Amino acid sequence: MxxxxxxxxxxxxxLSRDRIVAAAVELLDAGGEAALTFRALATRLATGSGAxxxxxxxxxxxxxxxxxxxxxxxxxxRPAAGAPAPDxxxxxxxxxLGLFDAIDAxxxxxxxxxxxxxxxxMVQVIEGIGRQVWALGVPERAQFDVAMAIGxxxxxxxGQNAANARRVTSPAGRTAYLEMxxxxxxxxxxxxxxxxxxxxxxxxxxxxxxxxxxxxxxFLAGVAARH
Amino acid sequence: MxxxxxxxxxxxxxLSRDRIVAAAVELLDAGGEAALTFRALATRLATGSGAxxxxxxxxxxxxxxxxxxxxxxxxxxRPAAGAPAPDxxxxxxxxxLGLFDAIDAxxxxxxxxxxxxxxxxMVQVIEGIGRQVWALGVPERAQFDVAMAIGxxxxxxxGQNAANARRVTSPAGRTAYLEMxxxxxxxxxxxxxxxxxxxxxxxxxxxxxxxxxxxxxxFLAGVAARH
DNA sequence: ACCTGAACACCGTTCAAGT
DNA sequence: ACCTGAACACCGTTCAAGT
Numbered sequence: 001m002x003x004x005x006x007x008x009x010x011x012x013x014x015l016s017r018d019r020i021v022a023a024a025v026e027l028l029d030a031g032g033e034a035a036l037t038f039r040a041l042a043t044r045l046a047t048g049s050g051a052x053x054x055x056x057x058x059x060x061x062x063x064x065x066x067x068x069x070x071x072x073x074x075x076x077x078r079p080a081a082g083a084p085a086p087d088x089x090x091x092x093x094x095x096x097l098g099l100f101d102a103i104d105a106x107x108x109x110x111x112x113x114x115x116x117x118x119x120x121x122m123v124q125v126i127e128g129i130g131r132q133v134w135a136l137g138v139p140e141r142a143q144f145d146v147a148m149a150i151g152x153x154x155x156x157x158x159g160q161n162a163a164n165a166r167r168v169t170s171p172a173g174r175t176a177y178l179e180m181x182x183x184x185x186x187x188x189x190x191x192x193x194x195x196x197x198x199x200x201x202x203x204x205x206x207x208x209x210x211x212x213x214x215x216x217x218x219f220l221a222g223v224a225a226r227h
Numbered sequence: 228m229x230x231x232x233x234x235x236x237x238x239x240x241x242l243s244r245d246r247i248v249a250a251a252v253e254l255l256d257a258g259g260e261a262a263l264t265f266r267a268l269a270t271r272l273a274t275g276s277g278a279x280x281x282x283x284x285x286x287x288x289x290x291x292x293x294x295x296x297x298x299x300x301x302x303x304x305r306p307a308a309g310a311p312a313p314d315x316x317x318x319x320x321x322x323x324l325g326l327f328d329a330i331d332a333x334x335x336x337x338x339x340x341x342x343x344x345x346x347x348x349m350v351q352v353i354e355g356i357g358r359q360v361w362a363l364g365v366p367e368r369a370q371f372d373v374a375m376a377i378g379x380x381x382x383x384x385x386g387q388n389a390a391n392a393r394r395v396t397s398p399a400g401r402t403a404y405l406e407m408x409x410x411x412x413x414x415x416x417x418x419x420x421x422x423x424x425x426x427x428x429x430x431x432x433x434x435x436x437x438x439x440x441x442x443x444x445x446f447l448a449g450v451a452a453r454h
Numbered sequence: 455a456c457c458t459g460a461a462c463a464c465c466g467t468t469c470a471a472g473t
Numbered sequence: 474a475c476c477t478g479a480a481c482a483c484c485g486t487t488c489a490a491g492t
Contacts, residue, residue, distance in 0.1 A: 149442025156383020222449025
């Protein structure tokens, strides 16, 4: 006698970890960290809030999963097979810019990246950079330090830029905000803040992306000088 | 014999912003971000939760104030009057190590630093570093970029290290945790994670502080090479 | 002015009960 | 197995009422 097969068919709109993560990313993009609640998520997925816990352990895991989802779409660990990158420095700049732009588009990622240690997203960043550090000819015992340093720099800028991106959305709003900050800097005590006061004049005009790249280039120059 | 006060639980001091911030730092140090609630704070200060709002606008402002309080104790903006630092590189290392140690001791600071853009704490870091960048002889138009880059690196390491420090408290626990992470790395797909797999062997033995300094030195070498 | 603490409008998470 | 949604134990914040 034939055994009755288990009910393999599912509702086309069945809940899944992937659908939950995708919906969570949409909520985070639309309204920031505060907009991601299990109730809002359940409403958007037309289910009960408890159902989400069948696919995801808790909110921390959900946030880690959304972060990994965004980063995985940026750091491509499967480059053109065999052929090594022609220019490791250009490859590192590309990874950095990809992460910068991704975190600018999804500011909540900037904070999430430093919540869980050795998170999957962080490992992907280190892998992507580490290969290029390898290609740069850095001696083996220094490779870990160099890759971590570049990764930390990128995540540091990302976190700071995310704070800015959360605060202002339009380019006009950005200019107005930076001018307000610069005006505040210009009023600081000259004895205590000589450098910041001087920098206040050029700060509103600076381009975050250019500044990020400038710092990355300094770093790469240091790697070239020391190894 | 003196009579005891009628209400023993009543606090003797008046509430103040400073006392609130100090108590908040204690709660954060003892139990992390989750331990800081207005109810817990009110209990510790022997007052009602609403009283805190007379001195502090909301929780975001309170968190910014606690972060500023810790950072202000680390970055000294009033060095020996007149005499410039004999070695700007050593001064930058000292600032970096001071921040590294402070954030290791108060891990919650690591995340808070990237929540508010151009926060007072961030401005203090930029000022402390910027003066030394000045002393290094970096041309004026590059000074802002260089100071921001070093600051971003320091805050990036801080955030990552804070995540680690939150996770493990004892040195033994740290070793066990790193070995667990390294074992997970060693099991990654060799085609997708060749670098991380190779690095897994040396990762558990690395010293976070040394690695931080190594990265900072690469950065300083880059500044020397380019300016 | 400064403080009190109950009340309000939320949370994340659990779990008996359903399919 | 997967889902529902009420219930629980919390939150941050407000505000009429007190000193």
